[in-house]
């Protein structure tokens with residue numbers, strides 16, 4: 371703060387004698403200092419504290435004064451105070467000079483010295499607009515008045531400078547605090563967002579877990595009856611075929627029946643039940659029933675997978691690319707009439723996973739992509755790659771896209787927009803469960819009418835406890 375002490379004074383006056391007077395008043399001879407020292411030696415302590423001396427510069431006209439002020443500013447040694455003579459016949463008068471000085475250095479305190487004035491004091495103030503930095507000193511002046519003005523106004527300069535510095539300091543502080551607050555606010559918002567996301571994931575996992583248990587029970591219950599219905603349908607088909615053969619044999623021997631009324635009765639009975647049609651239709655009915663049961667079996671299998679009841683698989687290091695390729699082979703038929711397949715594959719490291727479950731994820735995504743494509747032929751694009759500790763797979767389609775209102779629900783079990791018989795609504799929730807089990811992420815970007823992209827990210831290595839805990 372001491373650097374703010376400023377005792378520099380500039381006197382602007384065209385009369386050299388005035389400069390002499392000021393010098394005597396403001397910078398008395400330094401032998402005083404010697405006297406003080408002597409006094410201190412004699413009496414043991416200084417009798418008065420020595421004030422910082424004034425530093426007085428002289429200019430003999432307004433222009434010269436302005437030069438000194440600008441130079442001093444450039445050297446970062448500004449004047450605190452200027453005494454300016456009002457009447458200077460050559461060049462600028464006092465008022466003009468003061469105007470210029472303040473343009474250069476608005477902080478400068480000014481005393482205007484005048485015997486008689488060309489301006490009234492009111493005019494002067496009006497014109498200079500510097501009421502708070504301007505004092506008037508009437509000639510002839512009193513020494514003590516000059517000294518007091520110099521002391522008071524240089525101190526005023528210092529105090530103003532200090533206040534300004536303090537203000538900057540405060541502004542700085544406020545700016546820093548505001549920035550801190552803003553940072554804290556952003557961090558908080560980030561945390562809230564993360565929590566919300568975690569909460570969503572948790573809700574999703576909870577839903578899956580409770581549904582998993584339910585599904586496991588249902589799958590188990592349905593599995594038996596379905597098993598015997600399927601096998602009975604198989605036997606029934608065989609039996610009916612044999613009966614059909616028998617009926618044909620009877621029919622051939624019909625002519626050999628001697629009693630005409632018996633023959634006639636047989637014939638009219640055959641016509642009334644339309645035996646020909648029955649023989650044609652029965653195998654079709656059996657076939658359809660078997661297909662229906664096949665579909666139910668598939669659903670039960672999905673349910674079981676979904677609830678992980680029979681996941682006796684082992685975690686192993688496997689080639690995900692191989693899984694993708696073989697899965698694509700299996701679903702090739704589903705795709706080939708609907709879409710062109712574009713593959714943008716990169717070399718993947720082996721990853722620690724349950725390979726057949728991941729195949730199912732791929733299968734679900736590709737089948738969904740194919741099903742999203744309408745009557746017009748589309749494109750399904752598969753991309754994969756490595757990103758740090760993860761591998762990723764994206765399945766994009768040029769299909770119908772997903773409505774915003776459905777986006778939140780597509781991973782829910784049994785959510786489907788497909789007609790009964792075509793969609794179970796289990797594919798994505800199953801896939802979600804599998805990907806989570808691998809410690810990965812599944813996400814979707816979609817634009818209705820344009821297409822969708824599903825992205826799966828999987829860690830290359832499992833964190834030990836996650837892997838161990840999740841294997842059923």
Ligand SMILES: Nc1ncnc2c1ncn2[C@@H]1O[C@H](COP(=O)(O)OP(=O)(O)O)[C@@H](O)[C@H]1O
Pocket residue numbers: 734738739742767769770771772776780785786787788792793794795796797798799822
């Ligand atoms: N690639 C896709 N394009 C458009 N919609 C999709 C796509 N994948 C999934 N969906 C939507 O998500 C729903 C749920 O999918 P999923 O769980 O696989 O069940 P499902 O296919 O049996 O309906 C679908 O019914 C469909 O509305």
Ligand SMILES: [Mg+2]
Pocket residue numbers: 734737738793795797798
């Ligand atoms: Mg599906």
